[in-house]
Amino acid sequence: SQKIEQNSEALNIQEGKTATLTCNYTNYSPAYLQWYRQDPGRGPVFLLLIRENEKEKRKERLKVTFDTTLKQSLFHITASQPADSATYLCALEYTGGFKTIFGAGTRLFVKA
Amino acid sequence: DVKVTQSSRYLVKRTGEKVFLECVQDMDHENMFWYRQDPGLGLRLIYFSYDVKMKEKGDIPEGYSVSREKKERFSLILESASTNQTSMYLCASSSSDITPYEQYFGPGTRLTVT
Secondary structure, eight states, X not given: OOOEEEOOSOEEEETTXXXXXXXXXXXXXXXXXXXXXXXXXXXXXXXXXXXXXXXXXXXXXXXXXXXXXXXEEEEEESSOOGGGOEEEEEEEEOTTOOOEEEOOOEEEEEEO | OOOEEESOSEEXXXXXXXXXXXXXXXXXXXXXXXXXXXXXXXXXXXXXXXXXXXXXXXXXXTTEEEEEEETTEEEEEESSOOGGGOEEEEEEEEOSSSSSOOOEEOOOEEEEEO
């Protein structure tokens, strides 16, 4: 079955630095890969989506890359701020399907 | 803005009780989902529905059932609550008109079964 791996260890970085989070998946490639942000005690919030035929996507300080050969997506937050501290979830969706498979998430702490 | 609301933020129930979790969305979305979230396991899909009165099993449907009598409302039912159903339950909705299916989540219900 399809599996998603995100670094279970928390990522601690200094304010102003670039945070890079990794999402690896097994088996066949998804049609879309999404990133969500989740704050403690709240539901996930959609951030960005990248399609299988796209290499890179940007939105303000966020950048997502998608390497179907490595079966990996990288999520970057540039000029990070303490307000970026949250858990970031990677999610895969397959063509024609309603089911989205979520990773367990990586916790990011940005220190001032 | 899309709003997904869930009936309770926190719920404590006893083993064997029948538990109802309610979810309502206000964006006329066709698709609705129930997940549970446990530390280290991520979100796991319990059931989803792509239309009124339609339902499909997700990855972990055992011990749960669902009901969708109206488009905006999707209920999760724990027929006989057990301690291993203690978890965070998240409801989500998405539109079938807009692909890919970005999901909008509710705030979650933290259920404790004692």
